[in-house]
Amino acid sequence: VTGSNAVGSGTGVLNNAVSPLNTTLASGSYYLQDNTRGNGIFTYNANNRTSLPGTLVSNTTNAFTATTNKAAVDAHYYAGKTYDYYKSTFNRNSYNGSGAIIKSTVHYSSNYNNAFWNGSQMVYGDGDGTTFIPLSGGLDVVAHELTHAVTSTESNLIYQNESGALNEAISDIFGTVVEFKYQADKADYLIGEDIYTPNTSGDALRSMANPALNGDPDYYGNRYTGTGDNGGVHTNSGIINKAAYLIAAGGTHHSVSVTGIGVDKLGAIFYRANTVYLTSSSTFSQARAALVQSASDLYGSTSAATTTVKNAFTAVGVN
Numbered sequence: 165v166t167g168s169n170a171v172g173s174g175t176g177v178l179n180n181a182v183s184p185l186n187t188t189l190a191s192g193s194y195y196l197q198d199n200t201r202g203n204g205i206f207t208y209n210a211n212n213r214t215s216l217p218g219t220l221v222s223n224t225t226n227a228f229t230a231t232t233n234k235a236a237v238d239a240h241y242y243a244g245k246t247y248d249y250y251k252s253t254f255n256r257n258s259y260n261g262s263g264a265i266i267k268s269t270v271h272y273s274s275n276y277n278n279a280f281w282n283g284s285q286m287v288y289g290d291g292d293g294t295t296f297i298p299l300s301g302g303l304d305v306v307a308h309e310l311t312h313a314v315t316s317t318e319s320n321l322i323y324q325n326e327s328g329a330l331n332e333a334i335s336d337i338f339g340t341v342v343e344f345k346y347q348a349d350k351a352d353y354l355i356g357e358d359i360y361t362p363n364t365s366g367d368a369l370r371s372m373a374n375p376a377l378n379g380d381p382d383y384y385g386n387r388y389t390g391t392g393d394n395g396g397v398h399t400n401s402g403i404i405n406k407a408a409y410l411i412a413a414g415g416t417h418h419s420v421s422v423t424g425i426g427v428d429k430l431g432a433i434f435y436r437a438n439t440v441y442l443t444s445s446s447t448f449s450q451a452r453a454a455l456v457q458s459a460s461d462l463y464g465s466t467s468a469a470t471t472t473v474k475n476a477f478t479a480v481g482v483n
């Protein structure tokens with residue numbers, strides 16, 4: 165809409181207070197339209213249907229506290245935080261580097277247990293209330309989805325087999341790095357813990373520290389070689405996620421000891437690889453080389469960081 169910038173507040177999925185909420189005032193209504201980041205962040209409501217993007221979310225006041233707006237408030241705020249991460253850390257202006265409008269749609273379909281980047285925008289289901297609550301309530305989920313758009317612009321990793329698992333892992337990695345930056349008090353190496361199984365505590369969609377908690381491999385020799393899930397993109401991501409966990413946090417795996425270098429360097433190394441070295445068809449072995457080169461560029465070929473990347477990939481059986 166055409167209007168004036170405003171700053172409101174809201175309530176999110178977990179009844180979290182959200183502020184500041186960047187909105188637009190037009191014709192006496194407030195819209196979830198943030199004109200302060202790139203060419204804008206726009207958040208829509210699909211009203212439980214599947215037509216996209218739906219209707220731009222509006223409210224009569226600038227306090228978005230109604231139950232129906234909780235999913236939209238988090239989708240809007242967390243898209244802004246993810247934008248801020250890429251801008252403040254890498255001077256990247258939106259997912260395409262040129263300010264592309266970031267659109268999100270909530271209340272997609274009915275009882276929909278997923279979220280996705282559809283090639284043009286983010287889309288969030290409400291979940292069925294048992295397996296999931298509205299998925300935009302997880303900052304790691306939002307950053308995961310928006311990172312698919314970054315990857316699409318950059319390496320464009322093909323969404324199947326090893327390149328697809330790399331694509332998935334990169335989204336999990338930045339989901340986690342963004343969570344550590346903006347929710348440091350509760351950050352973890354789990355994915356989707358805030359919106360998964362509301363009646364069970366401590367679980368998650370995936371674990372980077374221990375992929376086996378969700379049946380996912382953490383070693384190349386144990387990779388999935390079937391055709392389901394585009395060749396196991398959400399399964400074999402566990403191998404790269406485990407390497408990323410070891411890079412950030414350290415540990416010993418398959419008798420290889422890795423010294424952790426923290427999540428900030430983890431993000432910097434993977435960002436450089438995704439934007440400079442990885443290609444659409446990169447394999448795990450090629451990703452190792454890309455990440456070692458990235459660490460070497462950033463920190464030096466004999467640095468602790470470069471040694472850590474090498475050891476982490478050796479630990480998960482990728483040479």
Ligand code: ASN
Pocket residue numbers: 278279280281308309332
């Ligand atoms: N939530 C999933 C993802 O972002 C959706 C999908 O399978 N593409 O990976």
Ligand code: ZN
Pocket residue numbers: 308309312332335
């Ligand atoms: Zn994904």
Ligand code: CA
Pocket residue numbers: 304340343351352353354355356357
């Ligand atoms: Ca998490």
Ligand code: CA
Pocket residue numbers: 357360361362363364365366367368
């Ligand atoms: Ca749970």
